[in-house]
Amino acid sequence: MADLPSQIAELWDRASELGPADHDALAVVTEAIDLLDTGQARVAEVDQATGEVIVHEWLKQAILLLFRLRSMETMEVGPFEYVDKLPLKRGYAGAAVRVVPGASARWGSFLGAGVVCMPSYVNIGARVGADTMVDTWATVGSCAQIGERVHLSGGVGIGGVLEPAQAAPVIIEDEAMIGSRCMVTQGARVGRGAVLGEGTILNPSIPVIDAESGDEVGRGHVPPWTVAVQASRRREFAGGEFFLPCVLVLRHLTEGQRHDKAQLNDILRQHGVSA
Ligand SMILES: CC(C)(COP(=O)(O)OP(=O)(O)OC[C@H]1O[C@@H](n2cnc3c(N)ncnc32)[C@H](O)[C@@H]1OP(=O)(O)O)[C@@H](O)C(=O)NCCC(=O)NCCS
Known part of the structure; x- marks a missing residue:
């Protein structure tokens, strides 16, 4: 199987066709977001040698795909209700x-x-x-x-x-x-x-x-x-x-x-x- 950045790139190319029913795509994107959540990956960093900012575009693409692939859910905490x-x-x-x-x-x-x-x-x-x-x-x-x-x-x-x-x-x-x-x-x-x-x-x-x-x-x-x-x-x-x-x-x-x-x-x- 292709590595995670390539899988995200492939999904990104057909983003307009994707939606909440695409469970396999969601599984791939979830893996990428988990890397961000645990700090194993980051969207951007300063290159210590050049001082320039390097953007890891595939991780931003993963975030944008996530919004396509997940559905709205109601969450309740005591008297509060949220929908996201x-x-x-x-x-x-x-x-x-x-x-x-x-x-x-x-x-x-x-x-x-x-x-x-x-x-x-x-x-x-x-x-x-x-x-x-x-x-x-x-x-x-x-x-x-x-x-x-x-x-x-x-x-x-x-x-x-x-x-x-x-x-x-x-x-x-x-x-x-x-x-x-x-x-x-x-x-x-x-x-x-x-x-x-x-x-x-x-x-x-x-x-x-x-x-x-x-x-x-x-x-x-x-x-x-x-x-x-x-x-x-x-x-x-x-x-x-x-x-x-x-x-x-x-x-x-x-x-x-x-x-x-x-x-x-x-x-x-x-x-x-x-x-
Ligand atoms: C930025 C800061 C560090 C400047 O402090 P400083 O280096 O001691 O500067 P000074 O107080 O000597 O001020 C120097 C000049 O800049 C001006 N100045 C200070 N702070 C300023 C600010 N925030 N915006 C615009 N001008 C400011 C002063 O009026 C002064 O002008 P003057 O020389 O004509 O009198 C200070 O304003 C600061 O600490 N801000 C952050 C505070 C904060 O948000 N804390 C949040 C946690 S509680």
């Missing part, structure tokens, strides 16, 4: 993950050991690395890749990127601190150890500007070991002068340095509270 195609994740104690009531993560997402989920949401294909805090009302969209020892503060919105299958998901690298109510979407990237101030909007169209030099250092990518905040830049249009958002790199940290205000993360973790 996907089950939720299970086995948290065995995985050493803390899940506060009100948090949910879908089957096919991965949560590393030591992850704390305050009432929050983690969608299918997302991966949250060991010892990361997903604080209250934070949402981790489909296929987003969150590193280890990251703090996603209260209300952070990490966008999901499913289609097209080749599109890169959002990447938050190890030890980053994402301030309350930030929105990081459409394959944007936050480098290792970076601190993002509250309310920052980052997507691949948003210029990231170094406050010291005034240079644009990229779009949608906050460099590692920096402190960056939401700012605005002046733009002339035919209709007048307007201010569009940008991200301003306020300071550079030395590698491994935790910004003073980011140490809060450790205190919150020790006491298991959210802010």
Whole structure:
């Protein structure tokens, strides 16, 4: 039998013909989603040699196929009723993950050991690395890749990127601190150890500007070991002068340095509270 990626590719080619009656196809897709759920496979990763993001397209295709192949089901928990195609994740104690009531993560997402989920949401294909805090009302969209020892503060919105299958998901690298109510979407990237101030909007169209030099250092990518905040830049249009958002790199940290205000993360973790 062909290997799993080839089987998914073959199913993808005839996706439009498939539906919930195709039990053999569902069995193949379930095998792929189980690999995501247990962390044996991941939708995307940073190539350590080049620093580029590699997307494993077949796993995204497997997720898209899953929605075709599963039917809606009613689930009941006490007085609550839900109707969905996907089950939720299970086995948290065995995985050493803390899940506060009100948090949910879908089957096919991965949560590393030591992850704390305050009432929050983690969608299918997302991966949250060991010892990361997903604080209250934070949402981790489909296929987003969150590193280890990251703090996603209260209300952070990490966008999901499913289609097209080749599109890169959002990447938050190890030890980053994402301030309350930030929105990081459409394959944007936050480098290792970076601190993002509250309310920052980052997507691949948003210029990231170094406050010291005034240079644009990229779009949608906050460099590692920096402190960056939401700012605005002046733009002339035919209709007048307007201010569009940008991200301003306020300071550079030395590698491994935790910004003073980011140490809060450790205190919150020790006491298991959210802010
Ligand atoms: C991003 C952050 C680390 C910046 O802290 P800092 O490096 O100490 O920066 P400062 O407070 O010295 O501020 C430097 C400048 O940036 C501005 N600034 C600070 N935070 C800002 C933000 N989030 N958005 C826009 N501007 C900001 C300040 O007004 C200041 O401007 P000034 O020099 O004209 O006075 C801080 O805002 C922060 O910790 N945010 C995250 C907090 C959070 O979300 N916690 C959640 C868990 S409780």
